Amino acid sequence: xxxxxxxxxxxxxxxxxxxxxxWCGQPIDRKGLQSIHDKDDxxxxxxxxxxxxxxxxxxxxxxxxxxxxxxxxxxxxEAQGVKVQRGKWxx
Numbered sequence: 001x002x003x004x005x006x007x008x009x010x011x012x013x014x015x016x017x018x019x020x021x022x023w024c025g026q027p028i029d030r031k032g033l034q035s036i037h038d039k040d041d042x043x044x045x046x047x048x049x050x051x052x053x054x055x056x057x058x059x060x061x062x063x064x065x066x067x068x069x070x071x072x073x074x075x076x077x078e079a080q081g082v083k084v085q086r087g088k089w090x091x
Contacts, residue, residue: 042065
């Protein structure tokens with residue numbers, strides 16, 4: 001039979017301290033919106049691999065940018081000949 005007892009255990013884990021911009025290195029302010037209804041999303045990632053109904057895996061590359069660097073990012077893409085599609089979104 002196994003007998004268990006309660007013991008206090010101290011461990012070290014990786015926890016998110018802050019999000020920082022991958023371009024300028026400044027912290028990304030996620031709380032600067034005026035209300036809970038405001039939207040300010042930016043996503044730039046590339047995922048490959050295998051995807052099945054029960055799960056998937058593979059390599060991933062992604063970039064986190066602050067509000068100040070996002071326009072510079074799109075300007076850089078356009079300068080390299082990338083056709084950035086601009087428009088409006090609606091839900």
